Amino acid sequence: MIEKAQKALDILIEGNRRFVNGETTVSNRCVDTLKSHKNGQSPIACIVTCSDSRVIPEMIFDKGFGDLFVVRCAGAVIGENILESVEYAVDHLNVPLVMVLSHDDCGVMKAAKSMYPKEPDHLQLLIRSVYEIIDSETECYNELARNYTLTKKRKLLKRSEILRKAHHDKKFEIVRGYLSFETGKVSIL
Numbered sequence: 480m481i482e483k484a485q486k487a488l489d490i491l492i493e494g495n496r497r498f499v500n501g502e503t504t505v506s507n508r509c510v511d512t513l514k515s516h517k518n519g520q521s522p523i524a525c526i527v528t529c530s531d532s533r534v535i536p537e538m539i540f541d542k543g544f545g546d547l548f549v550v551r552c553a554g555a556v557i558g559e560n561i562l563e564s565v566e567y568a569v570d571h572l573n574v575p576l577v578m579v580l581s582h583d584d585c586g587v588m589k590a591a592k593s594m595y596p597k598e599p600d601h602l603q604l605l606i607r608s609v610y611e612i613i614d615s616e617t618e619c620y621n622e623l624a625r626n627y628t629l630t631k632k633r634k635l636l637k638r639s640e641i642l643r644k645a646h647h648d649k650k651f652e653i654v655r656g657y658l659s660f661e662t663g664k665v666s667i668l
């Protein structure tokens with residue numbers, strides 16, 4: 480892994496360790512920090528994750544204003560808006576690390592798992608996207624959520640020339656993470 484990405488990942492892992500152990504510093508969350516970033520941002524990482532109210536990157540990584548560029552939608556399904564947002568983070572903000580973060584008890588994974596293989600009558604874009612990787616081997620929706628991070632990582636590179644080139648030029652790395660609601664720990668997959 481490139482050095483800048485490894486450094487960013489170490490910071491996230493250390494922040495998550497503090498969160499899990501109840502040692503959060505809650506730094507960078509005051510008006511003064513916000514004010515210090517009023518003319519620009521240089522976040523250390525881009526987190527691509529679900530809109531789920533229990534998945535709050537700044538909290539689980541013990542971070543604050545200006546630290547993380549967070550791209551969210553239900554199920555963190557990779558559509559055009561998500562893709563361009565990640566391109567912005569990599570190409571304009573020069574983040575060295577993108578984390579595709581999945582989590583326990585994801586509503587989109589659950590819905591896809593229960594509807595498969597019927598044509599979805601709601602959440603069509605989201606469900607169809609998850610259908611791409613469902614097979615009879617997939618035991619539970621949490622396993623599905625974990626597996627799906629690999630598809631998302633591949634899609635980011637496959638569907639964006641900007642990301643593909645930046646990745647090839649070793650400007651950033653993509654890692655996959657999974658948040659446990661039981662422990663608060665983010666495991667790197």
Ligand SMILES: [Zn+2]
Nearest residue numbers: 529531554585
């Ligand atoms: Zn979710």
